[in-house]
Amino acid sequence: MAASALRVGVAGLGVVGAGLVSLLRANAEMIAARAGRPVVITAVCARDPHRDRGVDLDGLRWYDDALALAADPAIDVVVELIGGAEGIARALVEAALARNRAVVTANKALIAVHGARLAAVAERGGVALAFEAAVAGGIPVIKALREGLAADRLLRIGGILNGTCNYILTTMRETGRDFDAVLAEAQALGYAEADPSTDIDGIDAAHKLAILAALAFGRPVDFDSVHVEGIRRIGAADIGFATELGYRIKLLGIARRTERGIEARVHPCLVPDRAPIAQVEGVFNAVVAEGEFVGRLMLEGRGAGAGPTATAVAADLIDIARGSLVPVWGASSGALARLTSVPMAEFRGDYYLRLTVRDRPGVIAEITAVLRDCGVSLKSMLQHGQARSAAPDEAVPIVLVTHETPERAMQAAVARIAGLDVVVGPPALIRIETG
C-alpha cells in the first residue's frame, strides 16, 4: 500500500491523548492495512513538554498553542482532546474547520452545545467532524445510530451514560454506604473528579443524551431542551427500599419520540432488577435503542478510560483515512427535522416517593388525602413496623409508589406534602422506568 499517510495533530495529551499515541503505535501495521494507508501522529499540543506521559513523543512537532497546531499545513486531521464547551477547545475546532481540516473530538460538551453550528461549517468545507469517543467511550454507538440503524425510525434512545454515577450507585447498593462516603472513595480511586459536579449532577450524561437524541431522531442537537437531575439526593435508604421493592437505582438518560414531540431527560430512575439495564454495573455504560423495525438493542461496554476512548478516536481516524464521509448528524443540516421538544412538566410516569414522618396517628391519612386531592393514585405503600419501644413521635420512613401520574400533579403533591407538620426533612422523589 503506497498511499500517503494520514497526518494527525493531537491537542491535549492527558490520559486519552497518551492512550491514542500508544494505540496508533502498537497497532500501526494493522491500522494501515485496514485504513488503506498509515495513520500517523505528526504533531502534538499540550502545556507541559516535560511531564512524563508514559509515551515517547520524540520526533513529533510540539506546539504550546492549540491554534498554531490548527494552522500547521502538514496536518490532515486535528484531534481535540482538551475538553469543555468553550475556551481553547472550541477555538481550536473552529479554527481547524475554518481551514477545511477534518476534526475528531472526544468533547461531548462542545458537540452537545455547539454541534449544530460546527456541523454546518464542516459540511460547507466538505470535511469530517467526528465524535465517536464523545458518547459511551469504546462502544461504537454513534456509528450504530448514524449508519447501522439509519434506515429505521427510532422511538427511544438512552441508557447509562455516565460511569462515575453508575459506579457510585452500584457501590452504594453493594455496601449499603451513603452517597458522600462512596463519592469520596470514587475520588480516591480516580473514578470521580476532584470537582465531581459535571458527572454527579447529570450534566455529562445530558451532553451525551443530547447527542444521541439528535442522531436517533434526525433533528438538530439541542442540549438546552434536556431536563437534568443528578444523584446527590439519593440516600442509602432509597437504595435499600428500591432493592426491597425489586428495583435498582440508575442514573438514566432517556429520549423518546412522543405524540407531542421529543422528550429528553436525565435523572435517577428505579428500574426492575431483572431488566437488562439493571444488570449493567460499576463503571460500565449501556445504550438502549428502540426502533419500529429493529426492535430493542442494547450496547454495553466501557464508557471511559484511555483504551476505550482512544479506540473510538482511532476508529474515526480510520474512517477519515478510508475517505468515508457521512453527514455529521446523519443527514445534511438542511434535511434535519424540526421536532418540538416536550417540557418535563408534560411528562407522565410512575413515581417512588420516600418521606420521613412523625410516627403518630393520622399521618398516613393526612398524606394520602393530599395525594388524592392532587389526583395521584397510589399503587403500593411500604412502612416497616416500628419496634414497640419506639418513642412516640419518632421519625420513621414511609415509601409510596404511584400509578401513572402527570409530573405536574406529582410535583404539586410533593410540594404540599413537604409542607405538612408531620413530614420531617425533604421528600425523595424518584421516577420509575420499565428499563
Next chain:
Amino acid sequence: MAASALRVGVAGLGVVGAGLVSLLRANAEMIAARAGRPVVITAVCARDPHRDRGVDLDGLRWYDDALALAADPAIDVVVELIGGAEGIARALVEAALARNRAVVTANKALIAVHGARLAAVAERGGVALAFEAAVAGGIPVIKALREGLAADRLLRIGGILNGTCNYILTTMRETGRDFDAVLAEAQALGYAEADPSTDIDGIDAAHKLAILAALAFGRPVDFDSVHVEGIRRIGAADIGFATELGYRIKLLGIARRTERGIEARVHPCLVPDRAPIAQVEGVFNAVVAEGEFVGRLMLEGRGAGAGPTATAVAADLIDIARGSLVPVWGASSGALARLTSVPMAEFRGDYYLRLTVRDRPGVIAEITAVLRDCGVSLKSMLQHGQARSAAPDEAVPIVLVTHETPERAMQAAVARIAGLDVVVGPPALIRIETG
C-alpha cells in the same frame, strides 16, 4: 436533493424481502435524507408472482430468473435474500459481482463458505459486497467490528448467535420440559424450521462465528476450521443440574486469539447465571467482543425476523448510496493475516459431565479412578441421595465438574467411562465458560 436514486433489485421475497419492501417505503423520505439520494426497489425476483406477501408489488419489474435480475442494466445493487451456500443464491451473487454490480446479502452460509473468493471479485470490481444482515439480524455487529473497532486488536469474539437454540434452551429452563417437546412447540410457533437441523446442530451459529472471526482477527473467512456441536443432546436433567450449580446452558459461538492461533468453536456451554450473556434469553442474540484497548463490549438485540433483518439490509444500501466503500473483510484480501487455526483437540477448559449409573457400591470409585488415570482433576460432584425405597441397582444420575483439563484427556476419559458396566446410556459432556 436532486441526486439520482439508488436502484435496487431484490431476489427472494420471503418474510425478509417483504419486510425490506415495507421498510424502504415506510421510511422513504428519511432514508433519502440520510443516504443523500432515494433508495428505491425497482425490480424483484421470486417464484410465485401471485402469492400474497402483504406488500404491494405493482410497478416493479418482475423476474422469475434470478440471473436475469442480475443482468438488468437498470439496477445498481442486487439484494440476495434466497439463502444457501450453493445453487441459485451463489450463482446470482457471482453473476452480479461479475458485472461490477454491488451486492447486499443476508446469506450467512454463502459468506461463511465462499466469502473470501467473492470478496476478491468485489474488490477487483471496486464494488460493495455487504452482509450486515447475515449475523445477528438487527444488531450492527459487522459495522462495529469492521469500522467501530477497526483500531483495536481483538482477543475474543462470539456469543449467542442463533435465536432458535436460545429460545429452546430458555424455554427448557423455564418449563422443565425436554428438548423434543420444546422443539415441537418452537416449530409450531415459527421459531424453528420444519427441518431444524441447520439451527439446532449449530451450523447456522458456526456460519456466523466464521464471519465474525474473520472480521475480528483480520484473516480470511474459514468455515471449515470451526468446531461445531449442537443442542440435541441437552436434556431436561442437564438444565436442572446447571441451574442447581449456578449456571445456565447456552449455545455459544466463541473465537479466541491464542498463542498457537485462532480457536473457533460452537457448542453448548454452562455459563455462570450472573454473567451478562446468561441474561440474554429467548430469541435474542448477543455478541461479545473483547479487545486489548477497548475491553469488553456486548451488543444485544433481535437476531432474526423481518424487521431487524430488513433494517440491516437497508443500512447496507444506505452505505452504498452514500458512496462508502470499506474493504469487505476490513482490509484488502492481500493484507489479511494468515493465522493458524487451532484444532479442538488442543482446547483446554472446565467440563460438566453427567452420567447415569447403577446405584451400587464402588461406582464412584470406579469412575474417579478412570478420571485420575486420564489426568482429569475433579472440582466438585453432585449426587442426590436416593429415597430409601430405591431399588438396588436403580439408574441414578451423577454430575461431575472438572478443573481445567485438556480436551483430548477429557474425551479419552469419557470414552472409557462410557464403556464401564455401571454406566447406563451415553454420558453428557458440556464445556464450562466464564461468560
